[in-house]
Amino acid sequence: MLFSERVFCGDLTPNDIGRQVLLAGWVDACRDHGGLMFIHLRDVSSIIQVVFNPEITPPAVCERAASLRSEYCVAIRGEVKNRATGTENPGIETGTIEVMATELTVLAESDVLPFAVSEKAMVTDTAPIDREQVSEDLRLQYRYLDIRRASMRRNLTLRHRIFQTVRSFLDSRGFVEVETPMLTMSTPEGARDYLVPSRIHPQSFYALPQSPQLFKQLLMIGGMERYFQLARCFRDEDLRPNRQPEFTQLDIEASFIDEEFLYELVEELTLRMFAAAGISLARPFPRLTYAEAIETTGSDRPDLRFGLRFVDVTDLFRETQYSIFRQILERGGCIKGFNVKGASSSLSKNVLQNEYAKEIVPSFGAKGMTWIRADNGGLESNIVQFFSERELQGLRERFGAEDGDVLIMIADPSYAVVTSALGRLRLHMAERLGRIPEEGFCPAWITDFPLFESTEEGGVTSSHHPFTAPDRTDFDPTDVEELLTLRSRAYDLVMNGEELGGGSIRISDREVQRKIFRALGLSEEDVRERFGFFLRAFDFGPPPHGGLALGMDRTVSMILRTPSIREVIAFPKNRSAGCPLTGAPSPVKREQLAELGLLNLNAQAATRGVSEEDGLDHLSWVSRIGFKAEERPVLVQGLDEAERLALAALEKAADIAADREPLYTVVRATGRTRPGTEPSRSELSGSGDLFKNAPSLKGDYFKVAGILE
Amino acid sequence: MESTFAFLNPEPVFQGSPHGGADDGYLRGLRVALQPSISVRDWPAEAGSVALSGFTALEDATVVQRLRQAGAYLRGYTRMSEFGFGLGGGEAGAALAEGADIELVLDLMGESRAAAARWKVSAFKPSYSLVSRLGIVGLIPSMECCGLVAPDLGTIRKTLQTVAGPDDLDFSLLDEETPDLSARTIDPAATTVGLIREAADGLSTERQEAFHTSARYLESRGFTLKELSLPDFALFSLVHRIIGSVEASSATGRYDSVRYGPRAPGARNWNEMYLRSRDAAFGTFLKSFLLQGAFFQFNRYEAFEAACRIRAQLVTEMANLCLRAEYLLLPTPQDTPPGPTVGAPADRPASLSATYAQFDSTLFANVTGQPALYLPPTADGTRPGFQLSGAALSDGALLSLGEHLLSDANGEEW
Known part of the structure; x- marks a missing residue:
């Protein structure tokens, strides 16, 4: 058998009738009609029906076919035939033809499946297969099986098409894709960083980028003029639906431009991305100021459908x-x-x-x-x-x-x-x-955001980031009231009530940047420490520049109308930021931690007098036990003591025979079973006594405070 | 004077038999005091804790059911320390001076034995898994046990025979049949009592002397004393502190102010609700213990596993010692303030370390699950108080040894 002869199921049409073909793929479904055997053979392109007919197919092949099960990987040789009238299957693209098998090779067998992969019914009158019933964690654990489904493959393929469109369009406009580092310094994006410990510099950490913000501006100062990147970004944020700890962002930056340049560029780009999935949008996109959006819809990402x-x-x-x-x-x-x-x-x-x-x-x-x-x-x-x-x-x-x-x-x-x-x-x-409306996309630009928001302490903080250009530069950085009237040259692209992306014209004037930092209450020293390397670059003739970033997972999800962004990511994390497939994140061996100098970090920090309090606050949070300020010294002392106990236990345990297993109960674990009993409803539940001690009730439920604020 | 009882049984005592019991059961008329960690239906089982203040038990604990069936009279709830951890803030044992024949005292570290030492009465901590814990508000599930404190061992044995034994609803109990708990004759000449040399390390001079006097007393009663060595004896405390705090931190997770317990007002979301309610629910002393447990679970899990491995080692070592001597002699619990007065709660020790130091000679039995018996000194002080122990589930024999020693028959010279 030569795979070079292999053709795709989806390439076969009624024009191929009579042709001998070699197909390869997976058994999507089988149906045994007493000697006459039908299978759906699926490959990357499509599905086709293969028939094992004892009158034509050699007996040995029929015998092998009888052992086929779903998701066996097979190669089949046979002849393309017309289906008999009345047996066509309009549910599949090749529904008018079938392949009469003459040879069958089982390339690999499959275990029993954790969930059905097949999405196409073999007979037209059966109900469509309901994907919703499979738990998402199970799908993610066996993502490779999930990806065998046509709808997942379509999502990933269209995502690729959209990305290709982005690259070729931006290339045609003179943009150059430049990669920026993954191991970098923390940037001021406001979310928590994912940290990567350095082995060479013990107890120092890289941060994974929350966005390539500083690097793309440095590329402008470097004279690249037009940059883009389909960049992977990382944010350790609290769980929210439709967020991923790592996500892909289309990052764009250009020099010697103003807002109009970016509006035109991004609108044209958006049109093409949607067109890649057969959706046409109209230009120009409407623009609303932030104030108008709030005044008429109460939202800075209004749904205008x-x-x-x-x-x-x-x-x-x-x-x-x-x-x-x-x-x-x-x-x-x-x-x-x-x-x-x-x-x-x-x-x-x-x-x-x-x-x-x-x-x-x-x-x-x-x-x-x-x-x-x-x-x-x-x-x-x-x-x-x-x-x-x-x-x-x-x-x-x-x-x-x-x-x-x-x-x-x-x-x-x-x-x-x-x-x-x-x-x-x-x-x-x-x-x-x-x-x-179910159909329809309503994009809009939201502009003129407030540059600052007030803080509880009576100062101001940046609405976006401190490098966003203000609408005017003649402000007094100490006058909070005036600062709150400033508008930024920032813009968001919103669609159907979601923010697809946003950006701004950046500050390129050192003096203005200094005023902004002063307004934020940052001392020269703070600024040097946090952004020193970045600001230094602005001493060497920075060009006026600006840019934007689009969340590509969300954009693709919107174009494909998937219920969640996880449907357009091959191997996403689940809702608790874990990967059910690989088990990440996972503990690591002590040796690995030792190599990275991460053992005893607490003890070392404690001797520096830094994190003993962090330790207490963290443990108070994870065990949800609040404490009063006056309790702190006693509790901190307790944790110091616990660390000493831990070290003593570890030292002693090192002397114990390695095969001595930990003991969790002193009761002999032999035959620990109980005769089964029928489940029954507790009398306390029936009488309502179960609620007798509850501090707060609502009807037949325990009432608790809201999960979110 | 305020009663030592926090709650008295509202049902009047039956006026007919010497002790007022109505039944003609095995324990008829026995007046039993209970700590409020042991559920009695409709009684305020607050377990000495703010976390359960206002809590009314919905059902009887298994031990309570059995006491009732045997005709015992439940006298009331005594005052106890927070979840029974240590003796601070409670009055364990005091009820015996106020008309109770026996008190059930939760033994987490040795509380029942220490309370008995304070009140010069006997105490027995049964083997782990012999007595059901269903319906008992616990703190350290793998070590705690319902201790029995009474002036005489006959009452303790009858009560133990009543409450011990399988309970289909307590999955931590033995599968095996309940061992024989009846009295048996002790032949001193054929009995070896082991003395663990290291158990005396670090004790005050008085306690060391008392320990050795106890040994001489046993010899004078005709027993063979055998010196044994357990260099790891000091580790019982280390193991108990780590495993105990981890289990306590897990066990107290249930106090979430949802199903029961007071809820702190004004929380904006449920995380705040937990933080505030649980801040108010636990005292500083217990909080420190729970946060140590959280530390071992979240920051130092390997230390918890190490402690569990050391525990495995200790259990084996103690079992081996029990093969070399049928019984073990151990020192009396640490001296507690003299002259117990009813209504005066024991002072709360300043720190966890100080609390653990009080229980240095009793922790072993909670870690290994062995039974332990405390015998009080004679009134004239000639025979000091001491502890006896034996292999797991040797409870019946251990009580018999105690009864033998307390009987005057052979003890005139003391």
């Missing part, structure tokens, strides 16, 4: 008798809302009052919600009697209310509370009422 834009009605109630509104306005508050057109039939009074006003909106951080239903030419609500006719008329006009509409309003002394709660409510209602 549907309306429900906010309307401000504060001025209508300047003289209102409705005391709740009046008090809020007296405290400088505002009132905003949106009109849910034609929703009165799906949003009953009960849903609006008992679900939304009492439960959902308070969970979004606002104290309450006001609702009004437009019906029979009038407005009705539980509070409408408190509004004057002029106020009602004003609302009707402002919201363009017609019969069947539902008006939703939130009032609060804080602008931020009104916009953020209303923003979450907007998404909640759109989802519930099915107002979000």
